[in-house]
Amino acid sequence: MLRAMPDHAQPHVIIIGGGFAGLAAARKLERERVRVTLIDRRNHHLFQPLLYQVATAALAAPDVAAPIRRLLRRHDNTTVILGAVVGVDPAARVVRLEDGSELAYDYLIVAAGASNSWFGHDAEWSSVAPGLKTIDDAFDIRRRILGAYEEAEREPDEARRRWLLTFVVIGAGPTGVELAGALNEISRHTMRQNFRNFDPTSARVVLIEAGPRILPTFAEKLATKARKRLAKTGVEVKVGLMVTAIDERGVDLAAGKGKGEGERDERPERLDAATVLWAAGVRGAEVGKTLGVETDRGGRVPVTAELALPGHPRTYVVGDLARVAWGDDGDTVPGIAPAAIQMGAHAAENVKRQINGEAPTPFRYRDKGAMATVGRAAALVDTPKLKLFGFLAWLMWVFIHILYLASFRNRVVVLFEWAWAYFSWNRPGRIILERPPRHGARPLPPDRAPGDSGRPADPPPA
Amino acid sequence: MLRAMPDHAQPHVIIIGGGFAGLAAARKLERERVRVTLIDRRNHHLFQPLLYQVATAALAAPDVAAPIRRLLRRHDNTTVILGAVVGVDPAARVVRLEDGSELAYDYLIVAAGASNSWFGHDAEWSSVAPGLKTIDDAFDIRRRILGAYEEAEREPDEARRRWLLTFVVIGAGPTGVELAGALNEISRHTMRQNFRNFDPTSARVVLIEAGPRILPTFAEKLATKARKRLAKTGVEVKVGLMVTAIDERGVDLAAGKGKGEGERDERPERLDAATVLWAAGVRGAEVGKTLGVETDRGGRVPVTAELALPGHPRTYVVGDLARVAWGDDGDTVPGIAPAAIQMGAHAAENVKRQINGEAPTPFRYRDKGAMATVGRAAALVDTPKLKLFGFLAWLMWVFIHILYLASFRNRVVVLFEWAWAYFSWNRPGRIILERPPRHGARPLPPDRAPGDSGRPADPPPA
Numbered sequence: 001m002l003r004a005m006p007d008h009a010q011p012h013v014i015i016i017g018g019g020f021a022g023l024a025a026a027r028k029l030e031r032e033r034v035r036v037t038l039i040d041r042r043n044h045h046l047f048q049p050l051l052y053q054v055a056t057a058a059l060a061a062p063d064v065a066a067p068i069r070r071l072l073r074r075h076d077n078t079t080v081i082l083g084a085v086v087g088v089d090p091a092a093r094v095v096r097l098e099d100g101s102e103l104a105y106d107y108l109i110v111a112a113g114a115s116n117s118w119f120g121h122d123a124e125w126s127s128v129a130p131g132l133k134t135i136d137d138a139f140d141i142r143r144r145i146l147g148a149y150e151e152a153e154r155e156p157d158e159a160r161r162r163w164l165l166t167f168v169v170i171g172a173g174p175t176g177v178e179l180a181g182a183l184n185e186i187s188r189h190t191m192r193q194n195f196r197n198f199d200p201t202s203a204r205v206v207l208i209e210a211g212p213r214i215l216p217t218f219a220e221k222l223a224t225k226a227r228k229r230l231a232k233t234g235v236e237v238k239v240g241l242m243v244t245a246i247d248e249r250g251v252d253l254a255a256g257k258g259k260g261e262g263e264r265d266e267r268p269e270r271l272d273a274a275t276v277l278w279a280a281g282v283r284g285a286e287v288g289k290t291l292g293v294e295t296d297r298g299g300r301v302p303v304t305a306e307l308a309l310p311g312h313p314r315t316y317v318v319g320d321l322a323r324v325a326w327g328d329d330g331d332t333v334p335g336i337a338p339a340a341i342q343m344g345a346h347a348a349e350n351v352k353r354q355i356n357g358e359a360p361t362p363f364r365y366r367d368k369g370a371m372a373t374v375g376r377a378a379a380l381v382d383t384p385k386l387k388l389f390g391f392l393a394w395l396m397w398v399f400i401h402i403l404y405l406a407s408f409r410n411r412v413v414v415l416f417e418w419a420w421a422y423f424s425w426n427r428p429g430r431i432i433l434e435r436p437p438r439h440g441a442r443p444l445p446p447d448r449a450p451g452d453s454g455r456p457a458d459p460p461p462a
Numbered sequence: 463m464l465r466a467m468p469d470h471a472q473p474h475v476i477i478i479g480g481g482f483a484g485l486a487a488a489r490k491l492e493r494e495r496v497r498v499t500l501i502d503r504r505n506h507h508l509f510q511p512l513l514y515q516v517a518t519a520a521l522a523a524p525d526v527a528a529p530i531r532r533l534l535r536r537h538d539n540t541t542v543i544l545g546a547v548v549g550v551d552p553a554a555r556v557v558r559l560e561d562g563s564e565l566a567y568d569y570l571i572v573a574a575g576a577s578n579s580w581f582g583h584d585a586e587w588s589s590v591a592p593g594l595k596t597i598d599d600a601f602d603i604r605r606r607i608l609g610a611y612e613e614a615e616r617e618p619d620e621a622r623r624r625w626l627l628t629f630v631v632i633g634a635g636p637t638g639v640e641l642a643g644a645l646n647e648i649s650r651h652t653m654r655q656n657f658r659n660f661d662p663t664s665a666r667v668v669l670i671e672a673g674p675r676i677l678p679t680f681a682e683k684l685a686t687k688a689r690k691r692l693a694k695t696g697v698e699v700k701v702g703l704m705v706t707a708i709d710e711r712g713v714d715l716a717a718g719k720g721k722g723e724g725e726r727d728e729r730p731e732r733l734d735a736a737t738v739l740w741a742a743g744v745r746g747a748e749v750g751k752t753l754g755v756e757t758d759r760g761g762r763v764p765v766t767a768e769l770a771l772p773g774h775p776r777t778y779v780v781g782d783l784a785r786v787a788w789g790d791d792g793d794t795v796p797g798i799a800p801a802a803i804q805m806g807a808h809a810a811e812n813v814k815r816q817i818n819g820e821a822p823t824p825f826r827y828r829d830k831g832a833m834a835t836v837g838r839a840a841a842l843v844d845t846p847k848l849k850l851f852g853f854l855a856w857l858m859w860v861f862i863h864i865l866y867l868a869s870f871r872n873r874v875v876v877l878f879e880w881a882w883a884y885f886s887w888n889r890p891g892r893i894i895l896e897r898p899p900r901h902g903a904r905p906l907p908p909d910r911a912p913g914d915s916g917r918p919a920d921p922p923p924a
Contacts, residue, residue, distance in 0.1 A: 043612060043894045060522035067892040073655035080656075082612040082894075136895055150505060150544040193535040194542075430529040432505045432544075433598055 018068035021111035021319030024344030054138040056182035090312040114320040117283030166273035171280030172209035174372035181375030305362035318343035480530035483573035483781030486806030516600040518644035576782040579745035628735035633742030634671035636834035643837030767824035780805035
C-alpha cells in the first residue's frame, strides 16, 4: 500500500548521507511538519565500527549494513533517494546530483562522512594498500587476505611464500589495531589445520605507526597495555616509522615523527609483503569542497557553534565532514559514531527551532569515550571516568556494540556469530568472491627472479 | 601447527570440484590410505539449493557457503587447492591447471558440476539475463532487483517506471519458480512502506516456461497446485511460450513447445522488462569436453554403470557433469544435490575397491524425490511415496534444508534468519554492493523517446 505522500507545502529538509549523523537527523525529524529527502550514494546504512569484521571474515555484510529506506520506512514525511550529490549551492539553496538533476531545499544537513585518504598518494597507493570505508573495500581486503593464503598453499618457493604470508597494516589507530589483531587471530587460530604445505602460524603481521605510539587518541597507559598484548600474541608493532613508498611488492619505511616510549623500533627499512592495508587516514567527503569555505587539512568543513556553514544558517554540516571546535586547547570533536549521532540530532533540532521561529542553539559535545578491541577477548575502554583494558573491557565492547546495533535487525545474528566464533575460533565469512585471487598477477619480490619460483612457464592457451 | 603431511608413497586421488559430489567423495576417502588432492576454482563449497535466497536478499552469502579447506581440515590425507582445471588426459592420467602446472593421478573423480547455458545464445543473453550458479551471480541478480526499485523511486515517467518494475524469470523449473515466488514476495511485502513515489505492489513478476507446464519434473497435480498458488499471490505464469530474443529492454516471445493443460496462455508477444533472469538451463562444465568422449546436448559426460569414463576405469565422472542412465525408459539421474552426493560417495567407494584389488560396483540411484518452495510458507514435496503441497510441505522443506546444512556451521543462523523473516517479512540482505545500479545506463523501452522521460538533460561536468 502506498503511504501518505510527503506534503510539498511543508519546508523541505534535505539530508545528505545515511550514516550515523544523517540517520540521527532523520529520526529527529520523523514527527515534524517537514518534508525530508535523504540522499545517499549507497542503499544501506553501514555500521562502520564493525566493518573490519567483514574484512576479516568474521561477519557477513548484511550483519553490519541495513537498507536506509527500510530503517526509515515508517517516516511518512521522508523520501529516500539513491544518488550521488556532486555539489551544493548554499546561496541558491540547491543540491546538485550526479545525473544533473537539482533539488531545492529550505534546510540542508550535510552528513556525507569521510573517505580514505592516502595523503597525496591516492593515485599510486589506493590500489596496492586499500583502505576500509565501504563494504566493497571490506570484500576487497578479505579477498586479498584469503587469496594470499590460498596462493601460499601452492607456492613451492620459500621466499615467495614468506612474501605472500606477510601482512602489513599501516596506521595504528583503532581500525589498524583491530585489523592487525584480527589478521593475527586468522593466522594463529582460524587457519589451523587448513593447509598442508606450510604452517599458517608462520604468517607475519606487522603494524606500522608513524607517530611515537599506537592508539594516540587513547590514554597512554591503555595504549601501552594494548601494545604489549599485540606483541605477546604475535603482532610485530613498529612505531616511529613512516611509509615513504608502497608498491605491489611491499613498503618502504623511513624514520617517522619521533617516539615517546623508548628507542625507535627499527631503522629505515624495506618490508616485502603481498598484502598491505591502509588504516592511516581519512578525509572529508568531496562534497565538502563545494560549500564555498576552505576545508582543513583533513578535508573537514569548519562550522559555526550551531553546526551551520558560516554565513548560511540554513545549511548544516555534521559528522565526520564537520570540523567542530571542542574545549579550549584547540581540539576538535573526533570522527566517531557517538559524535556523529550527537551532531546529526543537534542539527535537526536546530532546524526545528528555526522553523518554529526560534534561534538555533550551540552544539555541546558530550564525550562518552572510545573503545577498541585488540584481538581475541581483549579491548580498551577509555572514558572520562573509566580506563579499562582486558576481558572485562571486551565484554563492555561487545555489549555496547550490540546495543548500538539494536536499531537494526542484526543484533541477534551478530551475538550468535560472536559467541560461536569465540568457542570455535572460526570465521564464517571466508568466501572469496571473484577468482582468481589478486596476487596471481603480482610481480615477485624484488630479490627473486621469475625463474626462481619453481613454477613451470605458462603453456600456450589450450 | 602443521598437520601430518600427506604421504606421497600412497595412491594419489584427485577430486575436481568441491560441490556436493566432490565433498561426498572426499569424505568417503578420509580414513583411507590414499593421498587426496581436491581442486576447486572457488575457495568455498556452495549450498546451491539456497542460492536463490542470496539472490533475493533473504540470506547472506556466508549462510550458504563454507570454505572447502575448513570443511576438510581434519582430513590429514587431503590437500585443497584453489585452481581452475582446464583439461584432463585420462590416458596419461594427468590433470592440467590454468597456470600450466600438471598433476598426475592414480585415480580421478571429476565432479566439476554445471554452469549456466543460454542454449547457443550465451554471448548475447548472458549479460542481459543472468543465470544463478555462483555467489557472484547471486550478487549480480540482487543488485539488478534492488537497483530497479531504487531507480523507480526517482523515475517521473510512468511508462519507464512500469518497465523498471517488470521482472521476468525465464524457465519454470524449481529455481525459476523459487525466484519468481521470492520476487513476488519482495514486491508485496518486503518493500511495503519503503517508497514514496510508487506502490511496490504494482510490480509485475512474470514466469515464462516454454514447455506445457511449470515444474515439469514434479507430479502434474503438485505442479498445478503450485501454479494456482503463484497466480493467486500475483505471479503471472505463462507456459507454452518460448523466448526468441532478449535485450536490455525486454524479451521477445513466440509459441513454445505446445501445452498440456488448456489453452496457450498468450499470443506471441513482446515483454518490456528492466530485469530478466535466466533459469532455463545449465550445461556440464567445460572440463567435460576434454575427456575424449562425446558429451550429450547438455554437455554431460556419459559414464559406465560404475560411473567411470568409458575405457578409463580409474577416471570417474559424477554429479551434474555425469550422464547416468536411470531405469528402463531412457531417463537419466537428475542434476540435484542428493544424486550428486550418492554419485560422489559411490565413485570414492569404487576407488577404494580398486585399491584393494576388488572390482568396482555399478551405481544404483536411490530416488529420494525432490522439493521446491513456492513463495512464502508453501512448498512441493514429491517423493516416490509422498506427494504434498502447502504449509506442511514447506515445514518439511525447511527441516530437510537445515539438516543438509548441518555439515556446515550455518544451520542456526539460517534457522534464525528464516524465523525472523517469517514474522517480520523482511530480507536482511538488501545491500547493493556497487554503485550505481546497473539500470542507469539502460536504454528506454522501445516506445519511449528519451525526451519523454521528464528528466532534465545532463549538464556539462562541474
